[in-house]
Amino acid sequence: MHIVWLDRSSVLGREEVGDVAAALSRLAHEGERIAPAMVIAVDGWTDCLGAVSEQEPLLLGLLDGSLHFDSRQYQVVRHIAQKVRQQIQGWEVTPQWLMTLGEGLAGLGCGVVRVLPSLVYGEHCGVAVEQMLRSPWCLNHPRLVQRTIQAVWSEVFAARNLLYWHRQGVAIAQLRLGVIIQAAPPTAMTGTLTLTDQQWQLEVIHGVPDVTLGYGVGAEVYGGSGEKETTWSPSQQKRAWLIASVPTVPVCVQDVLCPAMAEGQPLLSPQHRDTLVAIAHRLRQQGHNHCRLTWMMPDGFITITGYTPYPPIGRPDSHPIHSTGVDPKALVTGICASSGSVYAPVFCIDHEDLLPQTFPDGAIWVAATMAMAWLPHLHRAGGLVLEQPQMTSHGALVARELGIPALVGVPQALQRLATVSQAWLDSDRHGIFLNALAPIPQDTPPIAPAPGSTQTQVWLNLNQPHLLHRWADLPIDGVGLIRSELMMLSLFHSHHGGPAALDPDSIQRWLDRPEQLIRQWVAWLRPVVAAMAPRPVFYRSTDWRSLEFPPLPHLPTVGVNPLLGLRGTAVYAHNSQLFDIELQAIHTLQQDYGNVRIILPFVRSVAEFQAARDRLLKVGLCDHPQFELWLMAEVPSILFQLADYQAAGAQGVAIGPRDLGQLLLGYEADAMALSLPPLTDHPAVWSAIEFLILTAHRLRLPVSLCSSTLNLQPHQLKRLVAAGLTAISVERDAIAPIRRHLLHLEQTLHHPPFPSP
Numbered sequence: 001m002h003i004v005w006l007d008r009s010s011v012l013g014r015e016e017v018g019d020v021a022a023a024l025s026r027l028a029h030e031g032e033r034i035a036p037a038m039v040i041a042v043d044g045w046t047d048c049l050g051a052v053s054e055q056e057p058l059l060l061g062l063l064d065g066s067l068h069f070d071s072r073q074y075q076v077v078r079h080i081a082q083k084v085r086q087q088i089q090g091w092e093v094t095p096q097w098l099m100t101l102g103e104g105l106a107g108l109g110c111g112v113v114r115v116l117p118s119l120v121y122g123e124h125c126g127v128a129v130e131q132m133l134r135s136p137w138c139l140n141h142p143r144l145v146q147r148t149i150q151a152v153w154s155e156v157f158a159a160r161n162l163l164y165w166h167r168q169g170v171a172i173a174q175l176r177l178g179v180i181i182q183a184a185p186p187t188a189m190t191g192t193l194t195l196t197d198q199q200w201q202l203e204v205i206h207g208v209p210d211v212t213l214g215y216g217v218g219a220e221v222y223g224g225s226g227e228k229e230t231t232w233s234p235s236q237q238k239r240a241w242l243i244a245s246v247p248t249v250p251v252c253v254q255d256v257l258c259p260a261m262a263e264g265q266p267l268l269s270p271q272h273r274d275t276l277v278a279i280a281h282r283l284r285q286q287g288h289n290h291c292r293l294t295w296m297m298p299d300g301f302i303t304i305t306g307y308t309p310y311p312p313i314g315r316p317d318s319h320p321i322h323s324t325g326v327d328p329k330a331l332v333t334g335i336c337a338s339s340g341s342v343y344a345p346v347f348c349i350d351h352e353d354l355l356p357q358t359f360p361d362g363a364i365w366v367a368a369t370m371a372m373a374w375l376p377h378l379h380r381a382g383g384l385v386l387e388q389p390q391m392t393s394h395g396a397l398v399a400r401e402l403g404i405p406a407l408v409g410v411p412q413a414l415q416r417l418a419t420v421s422q423a424w425l426d427s428d429r430h431g432i433f434l435n436a437l438a439p440i441p442q443d444t445p446p447i448a449p450a451p452g453s454t455q456t457q458v459w460l461n462l463n464q465p466h467l468l469h470r471w472a473d474l475p476i477d478g479v480g481l482i483r484s485e486l487m488m489l490s491l492f493h494s495h496h497g498g499p500a501a502l503d504p505d506s507i508q509r510w511l512d513r514p515e516q517l518i519r520q521w522v523a524w525l526r527p528v529v530a531a532m533a534p535r536p537v538f539y540r541s542t543d544w545r546s547l548e549f550p551p552l553p554h555l556p557t558v559g560v561n562p563l564l565g566l567r568g569t570a571v572y573a574h575n576s577q578l579f580d581i582e583l584q585a586i587h588t589l590q591q592d593y594g595n596v597r598i599i600l601p602f603v604r605s606v607a608e609f610q611a612a613r614d615r616l617l618k619v620g621l622c623d624h625p626q627f628e629l630w631l632m633a634e635v636p637s638i639l640f641q642l643a644d645y646q647a648a649g650a651q652g653v654a655i656g657p658r659d660l661g662q663l664l665l666g667y668e669a670d671a672m673a674l675s676l677p678p679l680t681d682h683p684a685v686w687s688a689i690e691f692l693i694l695t696a697h698r699l700r701l702p703v704s705l706c707s708s709t710l711n712l713q714p715h716q717l718k719r720l721v722a723a724g725l726t727a728i729s730v731e732r733d734a735i736a737p738i739r740r741h742l743l744h745l746e747q748t749l750h751h752p753p754f755p756s757p
Contacts, residue, residue: 001040001041001044001097002044002102003040003100003104004038004041007025007027007036010029011025011026013614015120015176016178017039017118017178018042018118018177020118020119021180023309024304030286033302033303035182035296035680036182038104038108038181041178042120042177042235044179045153045484048088048150048153052084052087052091056083058083059087059088062080063172063173069166070479077162077163080157082160087153093146097146098146099140102142104181110140110183111246112139112140112244112247113140113181114135114136114182114201114305115145115149116182117180119177120178130525136148137208137253139248149181152179153177156175184243184252185245185299186243187298189204190205190296190297191205191268191294192292192294193279193280193292194291194292199223199224200223200225201223201224204220204221205240206237206240206267208241208296209241210505219235219411220234220235220266225276227277232266233416235267236412237258238257239255239257239269240255240258241253242254243430243644272297292309293306330433331417331423331431331432332407332410332411332413333407333430334407335407335408335409336406336407336427337384337399337407339405340383340398340404340427340428341405341423341424341426341427341428341429342364342424343425344364345359345362345363347364347365348367348418349366349367356373357377359377359380359381361383363382364384364626365378366386366413366414366417367388367414368413369387369388370384374395375395378398378399378404379404380401381404382404382425383405383406384399384406385406385409386410386413387409387414388408389527397463398463398486400731400733401462401731401732402731405425405426405427407425407427411480417432458476458530459476459478459480459536459730460474460478460730460731461483461706461729461730461731462479462528465484475739476735477535477727479532480654480728480730481530482537482539484539484541514580518581518584521581522585522588525539525586525596530593533593536597537595537706538597538598539597539599540598541582541583541600542582543567543601543602544567545563545565552575553576554577563662567601568600569602569608570608571609571610576615583615583619585619585726586598590621590624590626594626595626597627597628597652598627599615600612601634602659603632607647609631609645609648609650613629613648613649630651631650631653631654633653633654633692634659634660634663635659636664636688638653638692639688639692642695642696642701646699646701651701652702653692653701654705654729655693655705656706657685657689657706661685661689664685693705693720694723694724704725704729705720705729707729714744714745717738717745721746
């Protein structure tokens with residue numbers, strides 16, 4: 001292993017240090033100011049692999065090409081990856097190796113460093129491949145940096161990367177990896193400078209980039225040609241990572257709120273913008289016509305930290321890899337609500353009164369929010385982009401079921417895409433791009449079903465019953481939630497002009513024909529109930545929110561907030577026509593199959609629950625021995641009255657964390673103007689859910705969690721399973737990982753089975 005310095009040497013060769021390090025050394029040679037950095041040359045990598053392969057046959061097989069695997073067998077690939085990565089990360093360096101590293105680190109004179117990969121790949125620079133490997137921050141300590149270097153080396157053998165090399169026909173023995181160790185002093189802002197054709201673009205963020213998301217999310221963006229600035233978009237950044245002024249283990253960077261900026265005030269001063277434009281001009285003179293720089297400004301001076309060609313230059317048959325950051329060519333960026341990509345016309349929907357019948361088929365629909373009246377037509381869209389930030393908005397939920405790529409939380413999407421006629425929506429890259437990109441392999445391949453059954457049942461959330469055939473082979477124990485009002489929207493839409501809203505007259509016409517409406521309901525649900533039998537299907541009766549839906553006939557106007565207005569079981573007391581039709585349809589299906597259950601939504605009081613239960617008794621639903629009546633736990637009072645609900649006839653409880661959390665904390669999930677943590681990350685919400693599960697377990701009531709709103713991590717799942725959770729209802733993409741986590745947890749917790757009531 002030997003070390004070279006980027007700014008103290010002549011131009012370095014890519015075979016010696018990797019593509020990125022070679023490019024930075026060339027910029028330093030041309031007179032540009034680059035960040036102080038040293039490079040662990042490629043021979044450090046080859047020494048490590050040579051030593052490890054003597055002890056690990058799997059690595060030896062990968063290097064000499066004798067190890068063959070089926071890329072469809074992800075379990076096998078993951079096993080290989082884990083074994084090889086453990087060996088690389090556990091490789092014992094020599095005392096001389098560690099001493100040489102320590103001497104180099106002392107020369108950086110900085111408490112924090114960033115460890116960047118610099119890969120040699122194929123005949124040309126492998127910029128797309130660089131995105132496969134992270135660039136972590138690290139305390140400037142020899143042993144910590146050594147471990148971080150080995151972690152970066154080992155990432156080449158991550159399962160997702162092994163699959164990529166396999167699919168591309170890349171011989172791993174041909175790969176060479178240098179590692180840049182760059183000084184990372186505290187800096188107020190960082191950013192990128194991208195050159196394409198005659199254009200330049202600047203992205204600027206507070207602090208330093210997130211290791212996972214990169215620079216693009218919320219960045220201030222400038223665009224121009226020559227020395228002229230032609231576009232500017234203000235920063236949408238809410239939080240920032242700052243290099244710690246007094247770093248400790250493991251706190252090298254700190255998550256802070258961004259400082260408030262006056263409206264219209266840019267982050268970047270005119271002087272610094274001019275400096276970056278001048279750098280762009282010099283780069284063009286040196287022949288760098290298509291490239292991307294990263295930079296920081298620790299002492300008031302622009303300092304270059306990275307360089308990659310742009311667009312990527314690589315093997316003719318290569319595909320761009322899924323980036324952990326955001327592609328610098330993105331016109332807008334957001335949060336992936338539904339995976340996928342599409343190249344299509346862009347159609348901006350600038351007000352809710354537009355008729356959805358007039359929306360073009362196959363186009364990328366762009367809107368501020370998703371009007372309920374558009375949902376029945378969403379299957380005609382090629383993609384969806386919403387300014388609304390909620391992952392659990394109606395549009396996001398339906399897009400996921402339809403398999404339509406969707407982005408949410410896209411600031412100023414309508415304004416910024418108004419003049420774009422055709423674009424590439426790639427939700428896996430978190431953005432919309434001007435030019436079509438090649439498809440990319442999945443960064444995380446589908447996880448194969450885990451063998452064996454789980455004690456905690458895994459159910460599927462379903463909004464569009466006609467799509468169940470797509471998920472029929474999923475390893476599920478039933479359907480845990482059908483949102484009825486989303487299912488029926490297509491019935492209540494005006495087809496004869498007027499505003500693009502749900503038509504109250506149409507609702508009344510259907511209610512006047514109850515037998516026909518019952519037949520329609522049965523036709524919708526029968527395929528689901530039949531496919532699942534004898535597994536349970538939980539049908540949540542209509543939660544007809546005021547203002548979100550047109551009112552049913554003879555309903556009073558109550559409040560202006562759909563969360564708190566006339567909704568849930570309270571509606572049934574004023575107009576039970578629709579509810580009675582639902583019950584008749586469920587009664588028909590229950591007679592035929594015996595596996596349907598009903599969940600009552602948004603129950604505010606025991607009296608409301610009893611009134612709804614009386615209507616079930618009248619229809620005869622409760623006469624079926626296998627029928628069960630549950631209620632949604634969405635109103636916080638249930639935390640104290642669950643025993644009362646059980647006494648009134650409740651046979652189970654399904655927790656709806658979104659509404660429960662909003663009412664517990666007093667703010668809505670999309671209240672972005674409030675500087676508050678994500679709703680379902682709040683400890684009070686988790687404590688309430690845990691308390692409710694413990695109470696249900698004590699009462700011997702089954703309890704499920706409808707988790708489409710939760711970022712459910714293994715440690716959180718462990719907490720709920722330990723409390724006695726009997727079922728979890730998730731969206732299709734979460735089925736396999738949730739089952740795996742449950743199998744592992746149940747083997748370690750040895751939680752006793754829940755006794756039947």
